[in-house]
Amino acid sequence: EAGVTQFPSHSVIEKGQTVTLRCDPISGHDNLYWYRRVMGKEIKFLLHFVKESKQDESGMPNNRFLAERTGGTYSTLKVQPAELEDSGVYFCASSWQTSGQETQYFGPGTRLLVL
Amino acid sequence: AQKVTQAQTEISVVEKEDVTLDCVYETRDTTYYLFWYKQPPSGELVFLIRRNSFDEQNEISGRYSWNFQKSTSSFNFTITASQVVDSAVYFCALSEAYSGAGSYQLTFGKGTKLSVIP
Numbered sequence: 001e002a003g004v005t006q007f008p009s010h011s012v013i014e015k016g017q018t019v020t021l022r023c024d025p026i027s028g029h030d031n032l033y034w035y036r037r038v039m040g041k042e043i044k045f046l047l048h049f050v051k052e053s054k055q056d057e058s059g060m061p062n063n064r065f066l067a068e069r070t071g072g073t074y075s076t077l078k079v080q081p082a083e084l085e086d087s088g089v090y091f092c093a094s095s096w097q098t099s100g101q102e103t104q105y106f107g108p109g110t111r112l113l114v115l
Numbered sequence: 116a117q118k119v120t121q122a123q124t125e126i127s128v129v130e131k132e133d134v135t136l137d138c139v140y141e142t143r144d145t146t147y148y149l150f151w152y153k154q155p156p157s158g159e160l161v162f163l164i165r166r167n168s169f170d171e172q173n174e175i176s177g178r179y180s181w182n183f184q185k186s187t188s189s190f191n192f193t194i195t196a197s198q199v200v201d202s203a204v205y206f207c208a209l210s211e212a213y214s215g216a217g218s219y220q221l222t223f224g225k226g227t228k229l230s231v232i233p
Contacts, residue, residue: 009158104221
């Protein structure tokens with residue numbers, strides 16, 4: 001069974017540009033999470049989809065970030081316009097059930113560098 | 116609010132030594148779940164273990180063991196006879212059992228970078 005995949009693995013862009021990150025969850029997983037790790041800090045929650053609906057987007061830093069999950073399959077996270085502080089590693093995770101005990105399986109992350 | 120503290124930023128051990136990674140957590144919930152993930156140099160987060168707050172039994176899986184103590188709010192991870200392949204960043208994480216927002220997001224510690232020297 002394929003794991004969570006993310007694309008691209010790396011992205012280097014200039015301040016003010018737009019970047020779109022993609023996450024493909026494990027097949028059959030209704031729950032999809034986005035997290036971010038800024039250099040030297042904790043991995044922090046951004047938002048959670050249940051199928052195509054946003055269950056919780058309390059971790060989204062500002063309105064420059066837009067996440068979608070059309071059709072309840074893959075998800076995209078767009079940053080527009082990107083700022084220097086957006087640099088970090090963006091992780092996607094998926095789980096089957098919406099439950100605290102459900103294990104979230106993570107992808108390899110997208111390393112974003114904004115210059 | 117939930118919080119996870121991994122006080123050890125980096126640890127270096129010589130191969131075959133035992134090493135313990137500390138994790139201390141804070142939560143007001145009585146029911147919660149604790150996790151450990153491993154991040155090897157390739158970058159992905161690999162799930163290692165999940166424990167619920169009602170199960171304080173220690174767990175052993177090969178060279179890995181976990182010590183969960185509610186009295187000290189700790190969930191420590193020990194690697195016995197460490198190997199070079201154990202070199203990675205290890206994250207401890209916490210999730211609540213009942214979420215008003217229905218999110219069950221993970222709260223992570225900052226991670227401990229383990230280097231096993233041959």
